[in-house]
Amino acid sequence: MTLLSGPPHVITVGAGLLRESLAAQAVTTTPVDWRPPLPGTEGALARVLADPRLPAANERAVARLISARPVLSAVRRASEVLELGGMTFLHAGPPITWERASGPLRGALIGAMLLEGYAHDEEDAERRLASGEVRLEPCHHHGTVGPMAGVVSPSMWMFEVRDAEHGGVAYCSLNEGLGKVLRYGAYGPEVLERLGWMDRVLGPVLSAAIELAGPIDLRGMIAQALQMGDELHNRNRAATSLLLRELAPAVVDASPRDAAEVLRFVGGNDHFFLNAGMAAGKVATDAARGVPGSSLVVAMARNGTDFGVQVSGLGDRWFTGPAGVPDGLYLGAYGPADANPDIGDSTITETSGLGGFAMAAAPAIVRFVGGEVADAVAATRSMYEITLAEHPAFQIPGLGFRGTPVGIDVTLVARTGLLPVVNTGIAGRLAGTGQVGAGLVRPPVEAFTAALLALAESAKDPL
Amino acid sequence: MTLTDVVLVRPGVYHDSVALMRVSRSMRELPGMEVALVAMATELNLALARDLGFELPAAGPGDLLVALRGRDLEGAAEELDRRLAPLSGARAREAGGGGEQPPRTTRSAARQPADLVLVSVPGEHAFAEALDAVLAGLDVMVFSDGVPVHQEVLLKRLADERGVLVMGPDCGTAVVAGVGLGFANVLRPGPVGVVAASGTGAQQVTSLLDLAGVGTGHVLGVGGRDLSAEVGGRSTLRALRMLDDDPATELIVLVSKPPDPSVAGAVREAVAGLGTPVVTAFAGERDLTAAAEEALRALGRPVPAWPRWPAGPPAAGTHGSRPEGRDEPRPAGRNGSRAEGERGGRLLGVYAGGTLCTEARLIAGRGEFTDYGDDAYTRGRAHPMIDPTLRLEALSRAEPGDVVLLDVVLGHGADPDPAAALAPALARCPATAVVALVGTEGDPQGLHRQAEALARAGATVFASNAQAARYAKDAR
Numbered sequence: 001m002t003l004l005s006g007p008p009h010v011i012t013v014g015a016g017l018l019r020e021s022l023a024a025q026a027v028t029t030t031p032v033d034w035r036p037p038l039p040g041t042e043g044a045l046a047r048v049l050a051d052p053r054l055p056a057a058n059e060r061a062v063a064r065l066i067s068a069r070p071v072l073s074a075v076r077r078a079s080e081v082l083e084l085g086g087m088t089f090l091h092a093g094p095p096i097t098w099e100r101a102s103g104p105l106r107g108a109l110i111g112a113m114l115l116e117g118y119a120h121d122e123e124d125a126e127r128r129l130a131s132g133e134v135r136l137e138p139c140h141h142h143g144t145v146g147p148m149a150g151v152v153s154p155s156m157w158m159f160e161v162r163d164a165e166h167g168g169v170a171y172c173s174l175n176e177g178l179g180k181v182l183r184y185g186a187y188g189p190e191v192l193e194r195l196g197w198m199d200r201v202l203g204p205v206l207s208a209a210i211e212l213a214g215p216i217d218l219r220g221m222i223a224q225a226l227q228m229g230d231e232l233h234n235r236n237r238a239a240t241s242l243l244l245r246e247l248a249p250a251v252v253d254a255s256p257r258d259a260a261e262v263l264r265f266v267g268g269n270d271h272f273f274l275n276a277g278m279a280a281g282k283v284a285t286d287a288a289r290g291v292p293g294s295s296l297v298v299a300m301a302r303n304g305t306d307f308g309v310q311v312s313g314l315g316d317r318w319f320t321g322p323a324g325v326p327d328g329l330y331l332g333a334y335g336p337a338d339a340n341p342d343i344g345d346s347t348i349t350e351t352s353g354l355g356g357f358a359m360a361a362a363p364a365i366v367r368f369v370g371g372e373v374a375d376a377v378a379a380t381r382s383m384y385e386i387t388l389a390e391h392p393a394f395q396i397p398g399l400g401f402r403g404t405p406v407g408i409d410v411t412l413v414a415r416t417g418l419l420p421v422v423n424t425g426i427a428g429r430l431a432g433t434g435q436v437g438a439g440l441v442r443p444p445v446e447a448f449t450a451a452l453l454a455l456a457e458s459a460k461d462p463l
Numbered sequence: 464m465t466l467t468d469v470v471l472v473r474p475g476v477y478h479d480s481v482a483l484m485r486v487s488r489s490m491r492e493l494p495g496m497e498v499a500l501v502a503m504a505t506e507l508n509l510a511l512a513r514d515l516g517f518e519l520p521a522a523g524p525g526d527l528l529v530a531l532r533g534r535d536l537e538g539a540a541e542e543l544d545r546r547l548a549p550l551s552g553a554r555a556r557e558a559g560g561g562g563e564q565p566p567r568t569t570r571s572a573a574r575q576p577a578d579l580v581l582v583s584v585p586g587e588h589a590f591a592e593a594l595d596a597v598l599a600g601l602d603v604m605v606f607s608d609g610v611p612v613h614q615e616v617l618l619k620r621l622a623d624e625r626g627v628l629v630m631g632p633d634c635g636t637a638v639v640a641g642v643g644l645g646f647a648n649v650l651r652p653g654p655v656g657v658v659a660a661s662g663t664g665a666q667q668v669t670s671l672l673d674l675a676g677v678g679t680g681h682v683l684g685v686g687g688r689d690l691s692a693e694v695g696g697r698s699t700l701r702a703l704r705m706l707d708d709d710p711a712t713e714l715i716v717l718v719s720k721p722p723d724p725s726v727a728g729a730v731r732e733a734v735a736g737l738g739t740p741v742v743t744a745f746a747g748e749r750d751l752t753a754a755a756e757e758a759l760r761a762l763g764r765p766v767p768a769w770p771r772w773p774a775g776p777p778a779a780g781t782h783g784s785r786p787e788g789r790d791e792p793r794p795a796g797r798n799g800s801r802a803e804g805e806r807g808g809r810l811l812g813v814y815a816g817g818t819l820c821t822e823a824r825l826i827a828g829r830g831e832f833t834d835y836g837d838d839a840y841t842r843g844r845a846h847p848m849i850d851p852t853l854r855l856e857a858l859s860r861a862e863p864g865d866v867v868l869l870d871v872v873l874g875h876g877a878d879p880d881p882a883a884a885l886a887p888a889l890a891r892c893p894a895t896a897v898v899a900l901v902g903t904e905g906d907p908q909g910l911h912r913q914a915e916a917l918a919r920a921g922a923t924v925f926a927s928n929a930q931a932a933r934y935a936k937d938a939r
Contacts, residue, residue: 003578003602003628004681004709007642011572011601013592014583017849018606018645021875022581024907027642030572033565034584034592042587049591050617055598179507329484332511333498335491378564385567415591416567437484462617 038449041414044456048411051459053293061294061312062388062407065352068284069164071215072276075207079154081171082142087118088135092150092345093303094318095138098129102304104185104340107431108149109134111187115195116153122187140299141316144171145282145345147274148183148427149304156195157203161218161279163287170282172275174198174206177268179331179434183344184427186434205262208254209247216246218280222354223393225273226404231362232277233346233355234423234438239273240266278345281352288312288407295455296388297408300351300420300443304343304427309447311410311455319451321444326426328439340429342441347422353391353406356421356440357383361396361404365423379421380405386412386420410455413448466497469536470517471543472504473527478547483527486546493542495534501543504528569595581644582631583607589632590614597622597629604684605631606645608838612693615686619697628701634684635662635836635846638669641680646848648874649905653678654713655758656706656739658699660685663816663836664718664751666872666901667928668744671755673903674926675767680711687817690722690730700733707737714740716758718818721745750822750929769927772900772918808864808894810935813857815847819870819899823932827868830935833857848877851884858888865894868935870928873902873913880908882916889920895938896922899931 012019013032022029037045048054078084089112091105101109110125112118118134119125128134139146146152150173158171173183176194180186210216221242228238244266252259266272285298294312301308308318323341330338349355359366360380363373380396383405390403408420419442426437478486483501490499498515502508504522512519517530531539566572569580569592580596582589586609593610596603597618605618610632622629630637636659637644641652648666650673659665659682669679683705685698699717706712715737722730722745734741740761744754756766810830814820820834834840835847835854847854854869861867871881878884889896898917902910914924925931 002705002708004640004705004711007640008578008602009576010642010644011569011577011580011596012583013569013572013580014607018581018583018876022642022644025642025875030575030577031565032569032572032592033567035567036585036588037591046587046590046611046614049594050614179510329488331484332487332500332502332508333491333515381564385571411591412568412570418567462613 035417038414038417038445041449041452044452045411045414047456047459048295048452050462051293052462053460054295057291057293057313058296058388058409061288061291061296064166065284065288065296065407066389066391067165068168068219068287070161070218070280070283071164072159072210072218073162073215074160075157075174075203075210076160077154077203078152078156078158078171081158081160082144082152084152084154086135087133088137090137090139090142090144090146090150090152091303092139092146092148092343093301094306094308094320096136096303096305098132098136100305102340102343103429103431103433104343104427105149105151105304107185107187107433108151108182109136110431111182111191111195112151112153114187114192116155138301139345140301140310142171143169143282143286145278145348146173146183147175147278147346148344148425149185150345151182155199157198157207159276159279161276161283162215163283166287168283168286170279170286172279172282174202175269175272175275178271181434184425184434185340185431187432201258202262202265205251205255205258206247209250212253213247213250216243218276219393221246222277222280223395226358226361226394227397229362229364231355231358231365231423233274233349234425235270235362235365236273236277237270239277240270243273243276274346277354278348281348281354284352285348290315293460295410297351297410300347300422301345302342302347304340307342307443307447309443309451311451314451314454314458317454319447319454321446321450324441324444326424326437326439326441328426328437330426330437331435334428334436338428338433338436340427342422342424343427344424346424350420350422351408353387353394353404356423357387357406358394358396358404359421359423360398363398382418383421385416386418410448410451414452419443419445419448466532466534467536468517469529469531469539470519471529471540472520472522473529474525476527477503477525478527486543489546490531490539490543493533493539495536496531496539498530498532500528500530502528568592570599573599573601577601579604579639581606586610586632590618593618593629594621597625597627600625600627602628603630604634604637604644605629605686606634607631608633608841612688615688616694619694623697623701628683628705629698630684631686633688634686636665636682637684638679638682643875646872646874646876647682648673648901648903649907650903651678651905652680654711654762655679655716656709656712656714657682657716657718658685658702658706659683660687660689660699660719661746661818663870663872663901664744664746664818666816666874667751667819668716668718668755668758670901670903671752671769671927672758673905674770675755675759675764677759677762677764681706681709687720690719690726692723692725696722696726696730699730703733703737703741707739712739714742714758714761716742716744716754718744718751718754719746721747746818746821747825750826751818752927752929769925769930770914771926771930772914772924808862808866811857811861811865811867811894813854813867813869815854816870816872816901819901819928822928823868823899823935826929826932827936830868848872851878851881855884855888858892861892861894863893866897866935866938867892867894868897868899868931870899870901871913871917873900873906873908873910875907877908882913886916886920889917889922896920897931897935897938898922898924899928900924900926901928
């Protein structure tokens with residue numbers, strides 16, 4: 001079949017008149033709903049698209065992302081596996097200082113100071129943090145991701161996730177539950193008490209249980225959970241149940257005395273799986289890093305002040321814009337005035353083709369997007385416009401088992417002006433408040449524009 | 464008025480937390496409402512309510528907890544029920560909705576099967592869409608103008624690697640398997656295939672062939688710069704091979720400006736290597752009408768007298784290409800009395816088609832010729848084949864004694880009734896008007912209807928641009 005062998009099916013992009021004239025000739029057309037790219041990106045787009053490395057680089061980067069096989073291999077203390085010496089804490093998002101840190105991040109850091117015994121009370125903790133004697137580093141710089149404030153201190157127990165395909169490893173802390181919890185910036189007595197129990201009981205028991213149960217295939221578990229109505233960011237109910245089912249016998253074997261308490265804690269927190277899923281996303285996106293010329297987004301993360309992205313072909317550089325306030329629904333009497341700007345590394349789920357990108361799989365939570373199942377389907381469908389692939393394992397039954405949109409391409413974001421759809425929890429603005437709601441947020445366009453301009457600077461000349 | 468608390472527990476009523484948060488929010492919007500918590504009675508929510516100072520009865524996670532605080536809560540419970548009721552109703556209508564969304568890029572559209580991409584976005588954005596097509600292995604026609612030449616070179620180099628054809632940029636005309644793309648005449652199917660670095664040039668040749676009863680299967684545009692040294696004729700060479708491979712094509716016509724000397728050799732070599740005969744129409748070497756006539760002879764078909772309106776004397780063997788318009792009627796002024804005294808005015812070429820404009824200028828040898836289809840005139844406005852404004856202004860500037868020569872191009876994509884605007888302007892115009900009308904009997908505008916309307920307005924109308932130019936040259 002060559003072009004000349006019969007009337008062509010024509011994709012039309014541009015003037016409607018030309019499409020109408022084809023329609024008048026009874027020619028089948030697929031019209032593109034084209035709009036001009038983000039303002040100020042025309043020149044950079046042309047340079048990046050003309051980079052002869054781009055198509056193969058993106059193909060390679062996204063192939064590595066979707067072929068990753070994350071397995072939950074261990075639960076270990078942060079001090080064992082991460083370099084946190086000399087009073088170092090990790091936090092979510094791009095680099096930030098205490099001065100610019102938002103309420104919930106400050107609250108979580110204060111909590112971590114108290115937890116680690118680096119300070120004897122709140123004032124002492126604040127003083128030491130403000131003095132600069134504590135090093136603050138992004139989780140992402142340590143192969144780690146942290147939900148919300150994402151604060152990791154040396155004593156915390158971490159999920160360890162390995163990529164059985166490419167050999168990477170990533171870490172994420174254990175989930176504390178909802179409401180007043182450290183990751184949302186709460187640090188009251190009940191928060192520290194719970195963290196103490198996690199330190200003494202939950203961590204050791206899970207660690208022993210996973211040693212007994214052996215590595216757990218997270219890729220398969222995520223694939224199943226999607227088909228059970230999770231999108232793996234704001235809804236992890238199915239995935240948590242699956243993980244619990246896998247772990248329960250080993251937990252009992254490992255510690256008959258604490259088993260009931262541990263299983264009750266895990267079973268009572270629908271988001272328990274989230275942290276393991278985030279580490280799975282991190283290890284997969286890390287596999288796609290460092291491909292020269294690639295415009296694939298390998299991290300989206302927020303520190304409560306800035307929203308940052310990293311791109312495969314641009315090393316560890318962050319491109320940031322101001323974090324937005326999520327549009328969502330609020331717990332109890334809280335309202336938008338109580339909300340902190342967007343925070344957390346959990347956008348690694350969207351970066352790896354889950355969360356907001358998989359909304360169509362999770363009709364139970366679609367009201368976050370504004371009410372209707374149709375909106376969730378539309379949210380997922382629109383993400384196919386800015387992604388390089390459809391995930392081979394993560395499928396959406398309601399879309400005819402189409403793979404989730406995965407692999408955000410900076411050039412496609414600039415061309416379409418469509419920003420990633422992000423599902424998220426909402427932290428209270430004031431340190432110590434905790435969670436106030438959950439909803440949707442759009443990343444700042446500046447982060448993507450800046451990344452595109454940097455790609456243009458590093459682009460190879462085609463001719 | 465003091466605030467009152469209302470606390471309700473509805474055992475065994477379950478709604479998901481998000482739905483209930485929406486109900487909470489809408490309850491808070493009621494006048495006088497200070498606090499509204501509608502949630503499943505989980506530990507977390509019970510604690511939230513207690514923190515807000517509510518007195519709570521015993522309740523568990525399977526119960527619905529309602530805690531309201533405000534003034535005048537008389538009707539609050541009913542309001543609550545009104546808001547909860549839809550949550551229990553069948554939501555089936557929502558399921559599976561969300562219909563298909565149109566693709567936002569060519570890359571996205573190319574996920575579905577397609578054969579060809581037609582790009583007509585503004586030139587500075589065309590590269591991205593055309594590149595998507597090439598990378599998806601699809602042939603592409605770039606109608607857009609203003610695409611930088613280095614982007615054209617890159618597109619065509621990548622297209623060569625992938626075995627696809629890039630028509631354009633600035634390709635205004637193509638016909639693929641009888642389908643007209645961009646500005647294209649309705650051509651009868653037939654044995655001719657055209658490779659064209661000139662859109663209106665191809666339209667002139669194929670329209671004349673059509674009037675002579677010979678059909679054209681394909682017109683593959685390549686863009687005006689294809690045969691330049693920079694681009695190297697990549698698309699021309701590919702299009703020639705495609706037509707050579709097409710079993711239905713018996714004769715190839717190559718319409719272009721003369722190739723850059725560095726490319727001419729490759730083109731000659733390619734032409735010599737084809738199994739299909741090739742007629743070349745290089746602007747400046749000979750006119751398009753002559754090329755159409757050679758194509759007819761190559762096919763063994765008679766060359767007709769090309770139509771003109773009002774009909775001239777049917778001089779036997781009239782060819783548009785004959786020198787000096789020997790047996791063509793001498794034009795007269797609009798009214799005989801004026802014409803004689805006002806001889807010696809200007810010859811104004813008011814063109815929409817670039818190649819037609821060049822051809823007419825070369826034939827006339829003098830005069831002020833303007834190609835209103837040039838990039839300089841189309842930035843930010845539609846092509847003069849669609850928007851007559853600039854040419855109407857030019858006509859209004861003509862003076863008695865002038866001769867105005869203009870082209871009117873019919874077909875898909877062009878003005879649906881060009882005579883509607885041009886005929887009144889020509890009727891008002893004090894100059895002698897000569898029109899080259901490029902079109903076929905199948906064109907939606909109606910060739911004869913247009914010709915007659917223009918002729919009634921006082922213009923002398925030719926199907927051959929070369930004949931029109933010769934006539935105009937002699938008309939002063």
